[in-house]
Amino acid sequence: MSINQNSIRQLVLKFIIRLLIGEDKLRFYETVDWQSQSDRFRKTNLIYPQYYSSQNFHGIEGGYLNCVAAITYDIVTAFASPPNEIRIRKQLIAAIKSQPTRILDLGCGTGSSTLMLKQNFPQAEVIGLDLSPYMLVVADYKAQQAAVNIQWLHGLAETTNLEEASFDLVTASFLLHETPPNISQLILQECFRLIKPGGQLIILDGNQKRLRHAGWLIRIFQEPYSKVYAAGSVDDWMKAAQFENVETKYIGWINQVTSGVNRVSPSNLV
Numbered sequence: 001m002s003i004n005q006n007s008i009r010q011l012v013l014k015f016i017i018r019l020l021i022g023e024d025k026l027r028f029y030e031t032v033d034w035q036s037q038s039d040r041f042r043k044t045n046l047i048y049p050q051y052y053s054s055q056n057f058h059g060i061e062g063g064y065l066n067c068v069a070a071i072t073y074d075i076v077t078a079f080a081s082p083p084n085e086i087r088i089r090k091q092l093i094a095a096i097k098s099q100p101t102r103i104l105d106l107g108c109g110t111g112s113s114t115l116m117l118k119q120n121f122p123q124a125e126v127i128g129l130d131l132s133p134y135m136l137v138v139a140d141y142k143a144q145q146a147a148v149n150i151q152w153l154h155g156l157a158e159t160t161n162l163e164e165a166s167f168d169l170v171t172a173s174f175l176l177h178e179t180p181p182n183i184s185q186l187i188l189q190e191c192f193r194l195i196k197p198g199g200q201l202i203i204l205d206g207n208q209k210r211l212r213h214a215g216w217l218i219r220i221f222q223e224p225y226s227k228v229y230a231a232g233s234v235d236d237w238m239k240a241a242q243f244e245n246v247e248t249k250y251i252g253w254i255n256q257v258t259s260g261v262n263r264v265s266p267s268n269l270v
């Protein structure tokens with residue numbers, strides 16, 4: 001009997017994928033109708049910016065506007081966050097200085113940090129916003145599995161159209177290395193507009209100082225904007241967006257958490 005090498009390879013690959021993704025999630029990915037599910041979130045009048053729609057992220061054609069990005073994201077992230085993704089994300093929670101009642105997670109992706117925020121502050125209203133309706137499909141599936149209530153919004157982090165001074169806490173995990181620095185700065189200005197006086201912004205992302213010397217890592221993960229992200233400073237961008245008490249803490253080998261507070265303007269004290 002002749003054995004077809006290609007089918008063996010496919011079987012091995014399928015086995016590895018099953019192992020990494022997990023049976024439940026895999027069944028969901030196999031049966032989901034991506035078009036109708038993403039339509040539940042899709043804002044039809046939203047225009048995707050060129051920097052987003054024209055790039056392949058993580059080597060995936062079409063980037064986050066391809067459901068393959070949503071299917072593979074959690075596995076890639078686990079590998080890209082040594083030594084332990086959960087421990088890294090917990091540093092974002094550890095940086096929270098108050099008991100927020102309204103939280104916005106920008107560029108929420110598949111909702112890993114958003115879920116953690118809701119689980120740590122169950123009384124808070126939590127909103128996750130992302131530009132990819134496919135990522136929101138996975139985020140919503142994960143929230144249902146965890147039995148938590150989170151509102152998912154399809155939108156632009158730099159122009160959310162949400163009410164100003166309406167959040168105690170705004171977070172963004174692993175968003176700013178995915179946007180050109182001028183857009184990252186617009187996002188931080190938008191955060192400042194959205195946060196109540198005294199409220200907090202927390203940015204979890206790659207360690208910029210380390211990434212400057214790790215071009216090979218950026219190439220492996222095929223990140224279009226990581227090099228220019230690494231050349232900048234979230235700290236400086238936040239100060240330029242008028243945040244106060246800005247401080248960056250380095251986590252493990254490759255990550256950083258930057259926190260800042262919206263200054264209390266005299267007009268807000270009246």
Ligand SMILES: C[S@@+](CC[C@H](N)C(=O)[O-])C[C@H]1O[C@@H](n2cnc3c(N)ncnc32)[C@H](O)[C@@H]1O
Binds near residue numbers: 132155173174179
């Ligand atoms: C690397 S993923 C991070 C996802 C998630 N925050 C996490 O911690 O795993 C970056 C996410 O940002 C989203 N994104 C990129 N640019 C955006 C923008 N301008 N507005 C909103 N979301 C954006 C992408 O669609 C993607 O889901």
